[in-house]
Amino acid sequence: MAPRLLSSRWAKVLVFALSLVPLLVLGWRGLRQDLGANPVEFITRSTGDWTLRFLLLTLAISPLRKQAGLAALIRFRRMLGLFSFFYGSLHLLTYVWFDKFFDLGDILKDVATRRFITIGLFGFLAMLPLAVTSTSGWIRRLGGRRWKLLHRLVYACVAAGVVHYYWLVKSDVRFPLVYASIAGVLLATRRYTESRGLVSGHGPVAPAVVSATTELIT
């Protein structure tokens, strides 16, 4: 049943539409002047959160298809990854525009002296080649092996994103730690399946991953 639904052509449309919901909610709240006392902070937070959430969803695909036997999930991985890049771009744009008003000197000073910004920018730049080479053409041109190797950069993106968040908060590190632990579980699952030679079937970690990610998106 589930595999049939997943391979339906409407599933992709649905995932695409759902992935736009955070942006639509932001836009709607903006129009209603409902972004709180500090709208720029609200937008920065929201786009940053969704960048990390989509990154984690993207990372969850592989373990899920291997452990839960949902091979069809692979169809959504590129889209989720690109949405992460999309929200990451909005996040960066919010900072460059509404926080720095394109003051390049000021931005460079931030990048040089504030480690949470340095690592955040690193995470974004690491996403760039992944977004560019996400097309089938690029997979062919690079060859599957090299392409796969390049796309391991996604681990650096997640690590950078989580540390960026951790270094940003003043004292309450609960949320950064939630993201860090989910990322940890996903990476551990990956190592586990790799060490077992990509076995399929229902592994013990998969349900935890599912509940963790659904928790994130609700």
Added chain:
Amino acid sequence: MITTTSRPDFLHSEVTPKAHYLNRRRFLGGLAAAGLAFPSLAGTKFTGVVKSPLSTAEKPTSYDAVTKYNNFYEFGTGKDQPAETAQNFQTSPWTVVIEGEVAKPRILDLDAILKIAPLEERIYRHRCVEGWSMVVPWIGFPLSALIKLAAPSASAKYVAFQSYYDIRQMPQARYGGIPFPYVEGLRLDEAMNPLTLLAVGLYGETLPNQNGAPLRLVVPWKYGFKGIKSIVKIRFTAKQPPTSWSMANAREYGFYSNVNPRVDHPRWSQAKERRMGEFFKRDTLLFNGYADQVAALYSGMDLRKDY
């Protein structure tokens, strides 16, 4: 295009008459009994408040922003959290202990505190260490009036403040990441400066709980976290007292914490600030624009070292 929230500020005369909102309160009480949440309610209006010449002529930030965008970590670290989680905070009866190096230690209840000096409205700039600012019409009286009452001895060099703390009333505090009860401190001459205010209200009414009811400190030339909320203890000391944020992270938060655009926070610049309700950032002013009144307090000090 992003539009910022800038609703018109209302005049005090436009504030809902007490009888009306008491009716509303009864109505909402019914809702609450039915298990429905309701927004925090306005406090009691003060009468006979004198307008202070120390006020800024700048436009006050909307009541909505002042009372819904708060840092009060005992009630949660989210800015919108305290307005909700502090609603049922018990602020009556309330007493403040005055002790330490003083000739007249005492315990004052709130009624006695309100009689120490005539209440004034003081419209002050408020600059948060995080890089945002507001303009708040506080109601209060100079801290110096209370200090004179306590008659500090010659050995008193500092004033230490302590906030109320009760985990049962503040369950969110366990996630705050800083030690509680919250403590703050001033040098005695800073505390005696005419600008230093003990606030009991804002926008003509008693302080909403999330803003530090029933009694808080306002030191307009310092970052907002120096303005300790819900004060229960004022102690005069010979040595510089510990302060909460400095205990949590001494490299990032110093004892003085004077607003200074030239001394950056290790993780962000303090050169500019975003005034709530405005889109473009403004330049941050040395001592938050109160240099004329307070710069002399720090003559000869290296503000980079004593941040």
